[in-house]
Amino acid sequence: MLKYQEIANQIEEYIRVSKLEQGEKLPSLEDLITNYEVSKNTVIKALSILEKNGVIYQVRGSGIFVRRQNRKGYINLINNKGFTDDLADFNLSANVLEVKTILPTQEVSDNLKCSLTQEVYYVKRIRFINKQALCIEESYFNKEYVPYLNKEIVEDSIFHYLKETLKLKVRFSDKYLRIGKLNQTEASYLNLNTHDPALHVDELFYLMSGEPFDFSKMTYNYNHSQFFIQSSGMDK
Known part of the structure; x- marks a missing residue:
């Protein structure tokens, strides 16, 4: 992990542990440089990440402030780390239906940039929140980057x-x-009725190198899923 990413994580953890609220002021840029013993450029890059992710906002001439955080029970649609952190206060579990290696379909091949003859890991599971079905999740992992998976691993946080x-x-x-x-x-897995409404989310994850390695398809239960999105800037 790059240094500015480490500092961004540490500042975010400081906000969480200190239970800082919307509008509370963080230490100045100069104090952050001193506290974390890093260069000005490193702190500026860290703050840029946090601002983009909706954790802070900066006011020229006034300082750095905490931005309103996620409502409890809402899943961040911008976050690319999975939703375990967003729902940390809830009882999350998974019923693993399948874990196996398969040959990719054309759709999977196109998304993962792998050949049709290159095996991928296929995972299908039902995710639960407080013992209520939250979503159906089907994921395909490029074995070049994820060489091994089993049921025990996917029952937890992948x-x-x-x-x-x-x-x-x-x-x-x-x-x-x-x-x-x-x-x-789908309805039987989610304990709903056929033709009930659903939100389908396809997500493609990329490594630091820009290579795609995980293609996931989620189908959410409308009774138990809530989402939020934060904008990082607005011009009028």
């Missing part, structure tokens, strides 16, 4: 495994959202 065990660094992701209706199989 992103934690990718980060802590495989040392993969996710740089960004692309999300594609569409509203549709549940088919019979």
Whole structure:
């Protein structure tokens, strides 16, 4: 992890641990440089990340301030780290339906930039929040970057495994959202009725190198899912 990313994480952790609220002022740029013993450029880059992610806002001549944080129980649609952190105060669990290696479909091949003869890991699971079905998740992992998965790993946080065990660094992701209706199989998994409304989210995750490694398809239960998006700037 680059130094400015480490500093960004440390500042965000400081905000969380200190339970700072919307509008509360952070230490000045000069104080942050001294406190973290890094260069001015490093702190500026860290603050830029935090501002882009909706954690802080800066007012020229006044300082650095905490931005309103996520409402409890809402999933950040901009976050590319999975939703475990957003729902940390809830009981999250997973029912793993499948973990296996398969040959990719044309759609998966196109998204992961792999050949049709190159095996990928396929994971299908139902995610639960407080024992209520939250979503159906189908994920495809390029085995070049994720060489091993099993049921025990995917019952927990896959992103934690990718980060802590495989040392993969996710740089960004692309999300594609569409509203549709549940088919019979989807409805049975989510304890809903066929043709009930659903939010479908396709997400493609990229490594620091810009290579795609994870293509996931989520179908959310409209009764138990809430989302939010923060804009990073607005010109009028």
